[in-house]
Amino acid sequence: MKKIIQLLFSTLFLTLLFIQSVAFAEEVNLTPAMTSNTSPSGTVSASSVYYASDYAAWYAFDKRTGAPAPWIAKEATGWIRYDFGSSKSIVTRYEVTSKDHEAYTSQSPKSWVLEGSDNGISWDVLDTQTNVSNWARREKRSFKIPNITDYKMYQVRVTQTFGGVVSVEEIGLYGGIAAAAPSTPTNLKATAGDSSVKLNWTANTEINIGGYNIYVDGIKLNTTPIATNSFNVTGLINGRGYGFQVSAVDKKGAESIKSVIVDGTPVSPLPANPSGLTAIAGDREVSLLWNMVSGATGYNIKRSTTVGGPYTTVANNVYTSLPYKDTALTNGTTYYYVVSAVNTGGESGNSNEVSATPVVPIPANPSGLVATAGDAEVSLSWNMVPAATGYNIKRSTTVGGPYTTVANNVYTSLSYTDTALTNGTTYYYVVSAVNAGGESGNSNEASATPQSPITSLNVIIAEEKVKIGQEFTSNIALKNAKDIYAEDFTMKYDNKLFDYVGVEEVPGYKIYNKPTDQNGELRFIVASQGKNFGITGEKTFLKLKFKAKAAGTGKVDALKCRIADTQKEFDLVEGACSEDTVTVEGVKDVNRTGEYTLLDLSIDAYYFGELASNADPSKYDANQAGDEYVKDEDLVFIANQMINNANYTPNN
Structure with missing residues (x-):
């Protein structure tokens, strides 16, 4: 209840304060002396009329008492209304006069409300009276109301009488005619500043102008009129838009209609030009660094391929982090850059210009030399x-x-x-x-450290593997030689695996001794046949023939090598007399049991003199000595294998 009372007092105070701010001229009666319900102006109507000819509604607005008669309704409650038509009026006082008749005591209104409306449907209550008593005959009572709104129609709605029908002699509606308000200020302009907007407008020419009111987003800013035709609105938020209006106020407090709304957005001051711009070239990119600018909210990056521009903006409002990398560039092309700072106030001027030429990165140092x-x-x-x-x-x-x-x-x-x-x-x-x-x-x-090459006598066997009974060649060659015409050397070979077959002479070179097999060692003395066959560089001058006879890996080795040119002879160091190896692959025994026995010898004896393939190849390996025929060599080989087979013993 306390809050409701406080609210009512606050509303009343604001209403009275507003009324005081409006200047009125002398109070006037707002209705004419009516001669009918519609003459001379406006329209009078009522909820009911007791007798239309004797107690018409317009009688309450004829401004006379006693004649012809009052308005009387048929009921104990009812309303009477005056409609101003196309115009509106502000009623600030009204009068009610009791009936000029002895029946006034029972027919005078006791409780009623004064209401205003523009459409006759919805009504605003402007005044309420209850238990108004002690009426005298033809008594006029006046009531002031704190109304500041103009309405098209007003009505008195009686809610209670003293027992009879409603009867009213006269109703008067009064109001002040508002003094002419000043004209609306024109040419309002808003100039944005830092957290502020400066307002300027054309000053009013009326002589009684008392000042101006400033409105921001519809809210009055000043408590007393502004004396000049400019005002700086401060304390605003940069970047936020505001709507500004101004009205004129005369010296009596009458206020003009507010001006059109002018938008204004306060802005921060322009940031300073960036400084300290540097550019670092990379692989198809340039990294940019600069000094931060106070108040900047971002930076624009601008690029050119010409000193001094013109520049193309390649990035707007950059403010993620520094440095900024301009990528997808062309290596070898020089680029020129400037940077500007931006904020809500706008864009600064350009920074110093820098240039850079992107290049591929320098390679890493080589390794593993x-x-x-x-x-x-x-x-x-x-x-x-x-x-x-x-x-x-x-x-x-x-x-x-x-x-x-x-x-x-x-x-x-x-x-x-x-x-x-x-x-x-x-x-x-x-x-x-x-x-x-x-x-x-x-x-x-x-x-x-480069060195002269050492002359060597090389043994070269082309085959890596041979079969038993297969012949192979060991080439004998000099390497890194110079004008050599004679050679004396010994060849040692594995006579358990190979048999020395003989020698194949190379044209231009001749063996001048008759080497024979000396238990796996052969000495050869060879000479060139003419100066055209002197050996310089590398040359094969002899070919030795061997035949494999047993499985295993054996070698052919050169020993005691001596060579001579036409001036002197040279003994080759041990490492310069080379060797080579060959592997003799073994064969299976004839009947493939895994060891040689008398039965193997018997099978080959059966096929003696025939092709080895006549023995069923799916069952027998009759070819033991490497020839396609079964001969003595095959039988000798089998007999030797029997002798060497520790698991095979003769009949005891």
């Missing part, structure tokens, strides 16, 4: 470096350099041979990788 010495040369190899387009080869005769580049941008393979060197001198090498981005650091250092 290996140097191998040769005759007056060194061969180099190393591991591949991704993104390298070539390699620089550098050489020194001192550990750690300094190095001289001996080959640039090598990329035929991951190897290089450095030639025309001095045998016996140690060379030190490093390798660097190169591409469009530049040159890497040096690889590990590798060294090698």
Whole structure:
């Protein structure tokens, strides 16, 4: 209940305050002296009329008493109404006059309400009176109301009398004619500032102007009129839009209609130009860094391929983190950049200009460099470096350099041979990788000492494997020789696995002794036949023939090698007399039992002189000595295998 009373008092106070702010001229009677329900203006109506000819509704608005008569309703309650028609009026006081007749005591209104409406359907209660008593005959009573609203029609609705029908002699509606309000201010302009908006408008020309009221989003800002035709609204939120209006107020407090709404959005001041812009080139990209600008909410990145622009904006309102990377660029092209700062106030000027030329990254240092010495040369190899387009080869005769580049941008393979060197001198090498981005650091250092090649006598057997009974050739050759015309050497071979068959001479070279098998060793003395057959470099000058006779791996080895040119003779070091091996694959016994017995000998004896294939190949291996016929060699081989078979013993 207390809150309701407080609310009523607050409403009354605000209403009175508003009324005081409106200036009125002298109070006037708002209705004419009516001569009918519709003349001379407006319309009078009532809920009912006791007698239309004697107690018409318009009698209550004829401004006379006693004649012709009052308005009388048929009931003890009812209403009487005045409609202003097309116009509206503000009623601030009304009068009710009791009947000029002895029946006034019972027919005078006791309780009623005054209501206003624009449509006759919905009514606003403007005043309520209850238990109004002690009426005198033809007594006029006046009631002031705090009304500030103009209505098209007003009515008195009687809710209670003193027992009889409703009867009213006269009703008067009064109100002040509002003084002419000032004209609405024009040309309102809003200029945005930092957390503020400056308002300017054309000053009113009326002589009684007392000032202006400022409205922000429909809410009055000032408590007293503003004296000038400009005002700075402060305390606003930057970036938020506001609607501004202004009205004029005269010295009596009459206020004009508010101006049209003008929008304004306060903004932060423009940020300063960025400074300290730097550019770092990368592989198809440029990274940008700059000093942060106070108050900036973002940055615009601008690029050109020409000094000084024109620039194209490649990124707007960037503010994720620094640096900013401009990607998908063309390596080798120079790009020019500026940066501007932005906030709600707008965009700053450009920063200093910087440029950068993106390039592929410098390759990594090569690794795994290996140097191998040769005759007056060194061969180099190393591991591949991704993104390298070539390699620089550098050489020194001192550990750690300094190095001289001996080959640039090598990329035929991951190897290089450095030639025309001095045998016996140690060379030190490093390798660097190169591409469009530049040159890497040096690889590990590798060294090698080229040497003159050692002359060697080589034994070369083409076959790796042979079968029992199969012949094979051992080629005898000199390598790294120079003008050699005679050779003296011994050949040792595994006579348990091979039989020496003989020699095949090479044209231009002749054996001048008659070597015979000496328990696995043969000595050969060979000479060239003329200066055209002197051996320089590598040359095969003799071919020895052997025949496999038993399974196993055996070798043919050169020993005691001596050579001679026309000036002197040379003994080759032990390592320069080489050897070679061959594997003799064994055969299965004839009947494939896993060991040689008298039965194997008997089967081959049965097929003696015939093709070995006449014995059923799916059951027998009759070919034991490597010939397609079964001969004595096959039977001898079987007999020897029987003798060597420890599991086979004769009949005891």
